Amino acid sequence: xxxxxxxxxxxxxxxxxxxWVAKVLAKTNYEVIVIDKNNYHTFLPLLYQxxxxxxxxxxxxxxxxxxxxxxxxxxxxxxxxSEINYALKYVMCLGQKIAFxxxxxxxxxxNHYFNIPGTAEFAFPLKTLDxxxxxxxxxxxxxxxxxxxxxxTQRQRLLTIVIVGGGPTGxxxxxxxxxxxxxxxxxxxxxxxxxxIHVYLVEAxxxxxxxxxxxxxxxxxxxxxxxxVKVLLNAAVNxxxxxxxxxxxxxVLHTETVxxxxxxxxxxxxxxxxxxxxxxxxxxxDEYCRVPGYDDVFVIGDLAYCVHDGKPLPMIAPVAMQQGRxxxxxxxQILKGKTPRPFRYIDKGGMVAIGRxxxxxxxxxxxxKGYIAWMIWIFIHILYLIGFKNKIFVxxxxxxxxxxxxxxxxxxxxxxxxxxxADGCLRRGxxxxx
Amino acid sequence: xxxxxxxxxxxxxxxxxxxWVAKVLAKTNYEVIVIDKNNYHTFLPLLYQxxxxxxxxxxxxxxxxxxxxxxxxxxxxxxxxSEINYALKYVMCLGQKIAFxxxxxxxxxxNHYFNIPGTAEFAFPLKTLDxxxxxxxxxxxxxxxxxxxxxxTQRQRLLTIVIVGGGPTGxxxxxxxxxxxxxxxxxxxxxxxxxxIHVYLVEAxxxxxxxxxxxxxxxxxxxxxxxxVKVLLNAAVNxxxxxxxxxxxxxVLHTETVxxxxxxxxxxxxxxxxxxxxxxxxxxxDEYCRVPGYDDVFVIGDLAYCVHDGKPLPMIAPVAMQQGRxxxxxxxQILKGKTPRPFRYIDKGGMVAIGRxxxxxxxxxxxxKGYIAWMIWIFIHILYLIGFKNKIFVxxxxxxxxxxxxxxxxxxxxxxxxxxxADGCLRRGxxxxx
Numbered sequence: 067x068x069x070x071x072x073x074x075x076x077x078x079x080x081x082x083x084x085x086w087v088a089k090v091l092a093k094t095n096y097e098v099i100v101i102d103k104n105n106y107h108t109f110l111p112l113l114y115q116x117x118x119x120x121x122x123x124x125x126x127x128x129x130x131x132x133x134x135x136x137x138x139x140x141x142x143x144x145x146x147x148s149e150i151n152y153a154l155k156y157v158m159c160l161g162q163k164i165a166f167x168x169x170x171x172x173x174x175x176x177n178h179y180f181n182i183p184g185t186a187e188f189a190f191p192l193k194t195l196d197x198x199x200x201x202x203x204x205x206x207x208x209x210x211x212x213x214x215x216x217x218x219t220q221r222q223r224l225l226t227i228v229i230v231g232g233g234p235t236g237x238x239x240x241x242x243x244x245x246x247x248x249x250x251x252x253x254x255x256x257x258x259x260x261x262x263i264h265v266y267l268v269e270a271x272x273x274x275x276x277x278x279x280x281x282x283x284x285x286x287x288x289x290x291x292x293x294x295v296k297v298l299l300n301a302a303v304n305x306x307x308x309x310x311x312x313x314x315x316x317x318v319l320h321t322e323t324v325x326x327x328x329x330x331x332x333x334x335x336x337x338x339x340x341x342x343x344x345x346x347x348x349x350x351x352d353e354y355c356r357v358p359g360y361d362d363v364f365v366i367g368d369l370a371y372c373v374h375d376g377k378p379l380p381m382i383a384p385v386a387m388q389q390g391r392x393x394x395x396x397x398x399q400i401l402k403g404k405t406p407r408p409f410r411y412i413d414k415g416g417m418v419a420i421g422r423x424x425x426x427x428x429x430x431x432x433x434x435k436g437y438i439a440w441m442i443w444i445f446i447h448i449l450y451l452i453g454f455k456n457k458i459f460v461x462x463x464x465x466x467x468x469x470x471x472x473x474x475x476x477x478x479x480x481x482x483x484x485x486x487x488a489d490g491c492l493r494r495g496x497x498x499x500x
Numbered sequence: 501x502x503x504x505x506x507x508x509x510x511x512x513x514x515x516x517x518x519x520w521v522a523k524v525l526a527k528t529n530y531e532v533i534v535i536d537k538n539n540y541h542t543f544l545p546l547l548y549q550x551x552x553x554x555x556x557x558x559x560x561x562x563x564x565x566x567x568x569x570x571x572x573x574x575x576x577x578x579x580x581x582s583e584i585n586y587a588l589k590y591v592m593c594l595g596q597k598i599a600f601x602x603x604x605x606x607x608x609x610x611n612h613y614f615n616i617p618g619t620a621e622f623a624f625p626l627k628t629l630d631x632x633x634x635x636x637x638x639x640x641x642x643x644x645x646x647x648x649x650x651x652x653t654q655r656q657r658l659l660t661i662v663i664v665g666g667g668p669t670g671x672x673x674x675x676x677x678x679x680x681x682x683x684x685x686x687x688x689x690x691x692x693x694x695x696x697i698h699v700y701l702v703e704a705x706x707x708x709x710x711x712x713x714x715x716x717x718x719x720x721x722x723x724x725x726x727x728x729v730k731v732l733l734n735a736a737v738n739x740x741x742x743x744x745x746x747x748x749x750x751x752v753l754h755t756e757t758v759x760x761x762x763x764x765x766x767x768x769x770x771x772x773x774x775x776x777x778x779x780x781x782x783x784x785x786d787e788y789c790r791v792p793g794y795d796d797v798f799v800i801g802d803l804a805y806c807v808h809d810g811k812p813l814p815m816i817a818p819v820a821m822q823q824g825r826x827x828x829x830x831x832x833q834i835l836k837g838k839t840p841r842p843f844r845y846i847d848k849g850g851m852v853a854i855g856r857x858x859x860x861x862x863x864x865x866x867x868x869k870g871y872i873a874w875m876i877w878i879f880i881h882i883l884y885l886i887g888f889k890n891k892i893f894v895x896x897x898x899x900x901x902x903x904x905x906x907x908x909x910x911x912x913x914x915x916x917x918x919x920x921x922a923d924g925c926l927r928r929g930x931x932x933x934x
Binding site for chain 1: 538540555556559561566634681683689690691887891896897908910911914915
């Protein structure tokens, strides 16, 4: 015990935001408690590759304890925070009150279904590692079922996959899925060689990856079409049910597999804070990433509505990382008795992989596409992936699939999942028993 | 179509037995249908390493289709066979009748609990890849919970693990678990450094690995004790319940984690065959691996009770592989119009890994122990593991954990499993919803 009482920082969420706060505060005079509902950090930018059977879930997950354990001032708690009590300065987790002096909420985002009927019940989300595994299992099971089914209509439904949302996730997954089908699955299922296998990418606006320049969106669209992805623009979804997707223009896509990548929103934990919440659930923060009116409560990442140069910052990993690093430094300034400066976001650009040798990127004002963008994409993703062994494993997988046109994690595993949409479970339905 | 009608061989199970049948019949004039409830072959000898967070489940699983797809005469069907109808020569799978000319049943074994009360409900099995993941999740969650629980008794229960059965699986898992705890978990959970963490290995007979010479069993026992495993011999289990394990001598081991490795049995699918079933569920076969009285029904692997040189063959992988290869050749002899010779088993010995640098082996009459046995163990397991990339990944993992004393797959993933024993699920209980 030092003479000065050690202040405690509680960080909710071990994603890009929370982890970077902890990294900056490592080996300082703060006591840090990081809380997450998973015991691992997920490298979300590669999540779609897990669903596409390209890499293993383990390869984009790193145990939080192994990341923070070198630092004695950081503790990890595995659990879900159920409440923030600011009046008494604690959060509730696992039935315990965890006191804080400073609170950083970096709890990320959840799917936003815009109240479209059936979406929450029948579309597969792609937000967590569990989601990715469920989706992989389901797609592979659809092919297994299609190979032994006599009814033509039903077979067509099983061999049709609809991705809703033409943003980066939808585009990247569509590209990876098209390659999974064209290569390994066509080889695995010779009995389906004369069948039509459809991958649809459905986007409500008139272009793909709207946050990028129009030319890059057009290039992306062309490349996906070359891969046999059916891109539907200006196609708003009216309804989803067990039989398929119903578009506003009357089109019906009959399918067993709808993947939702069309929107996310913030969702703040139950609390007694006076906060302003935007329609998409994000919490308004000031230029110090604080909830206005509170000097000791920070919200960062997807959950934070942070206006910067007149525009709200997007819900992407680089924003969360920079805000995390900023909040860490902000707290260190306080420790030193200095006045922290406001948060400045540096836009380093963005990139989207379309598939083999193809990507688009916008970096330092440059618009790149094709092979060079793809190489940069690979370099950046390996660079930021946490864990040296994960980097090696992912690289081996990529080289392997590049050379052999293979995606080797084609496993329906685990077999039992009690999500009724998960066909990976042979005993389907919510009441499935192990 | 050739002039001679192609005969169809249906193989139930893509384990070591069934897969080897298919391999021998590849590119021959038989039509082969391999049926399995999983879409992958599991390399069971390394299953315990998945539970011990050393390797990923994906690394010991190979998609059956990728193994057989080069051979046009082999088809794979992903489903569970519900019935064998010999009179009409078909098996039922996924609601379809799959006709056969020859049937090979290599469906493996299930846990045998000897009617010990509570075993089926409260003990964790370690027979499938799903089991291994559930167990890994549970053990890691016990440590997470222990780190934030105030009640001392409850913490002790969470930090006590009881393995029932001193055969090869029990010994290998006990050794791997002891190393997981002594290395990574003690580093991950500094807050538990003053706690007693107990691993018990409970065996009903007076020695470990009874099928090996006594000296090797004693060596194994000594090595496990060095690793802080509490080996209890002559310790029969009376009862297991939610609070712990009750031994016949009155000892009670308070724990949340009991792993059952003390016995397996055969379980034949519903059928109309006239078969003789042994008390442990195995199906009696003749010296041609056929069900006596049937020329066209073979049973191999764990499920077969095959007497050889006056003794029944053990339920181990080499027996299944040799029988599989034999049945394949037997069928080829029939195709050539020759008379097949009876099955001869060649005992190539056995081996058990105890941990870092330590194993025992019995090969060609030699009794080996320590480093040399361990090197042979590694070599043999990598040799038989299916898939070149799996070999590389497992090797990297082993080298990594050897150098850094790490077990890096310490992930509670997937998080939701509806097995009430699976603490990996934050919302515990059979009615847990995704």
